[in-house]
């Protein structure tokens with residue numbers, strides 16, 4: 001198993017693999033630091049192992065996991081395309097939407113999986129990640145593939161060890177919209193207000209979160225995806241509570257003056273809503289506010 005990048009979620013995956021004694025290779029992107037330590041929810045520290053030399057090409061028994069930012073996936077796929085076999089399973093693991101389209105463009109022949117998680121994880125510094133909140137991971141195919149049936153149990157078991165519990169989703173697009181809803185509500189608000197996720201439980205944010213939920217549900221429905229509107233607010237608040245001690249990834253990106261995933265999160269909703277002629281004023285306001293930073 002090959003895990004690319006030094007992000008917080010990649011760190012959780014590598015630590016999970018190491019604790020389960022699964023062979024893995026942590027691959028650092030150019031100009032990035034190596035992650036060294038991952039602090040678990042129980043405070044135990046996992047020291048990550050690094051392959052000393054790079055691999056030339058991945059085969060069909062290698063799995064490639066790309067836990068990257070949404071805007072890094074296109075470049076990564078373009079680069080990895082030349083270094084993998086057509087049968088190498090690839091797992092795209094990012095917030096927001098766009099993974100299916102990128103996989104269709106760059107890896108149309110490979111079995112490509114999509115993963116999304118509600119675990120909270122935070123980079124404390126360049127070499128340390130802390131697991132800050134329990135969540136779960138959804139896994140499904142980006143598009144149908146002849147190897148899907150054979151690979152599903154293998155990839156699910158790997159991901160279960162890395163970042164479980166894992167639910168296999170035949171309706172992955174619905175799972176992605178469910179996670180999109182959560183990111184649309186939590187990420188920009190925590191970044192703009194400079195607060196941890198837990199602060200959003202405060203009643204002062206309730207009306208905004210409720211409106212974000214309504215707008216995302218309406219847009220999803222127009223795109224052919226049925227979200228559970230009645231429970232949408234409660235789903236967001238559950239993640240707020242479970243990851244109360246986390247700073248969201250967008251909070252961290254803005255705080256460290258890095259590019260954020262806003263285009264793939266609220267930006268995606270605004271774009272889809274525009275296409276369908278739906279007004280999404282609150283998502284638009286949050287999108288523009290983050291863009292203006």
Ligand code: KPL
Nearest residue numbers: 118120186243246248249
């Ligand atoms: O996905 C997340 C993120 O920060 O991007 C959540 C689940 C909201 C955890 O912070």
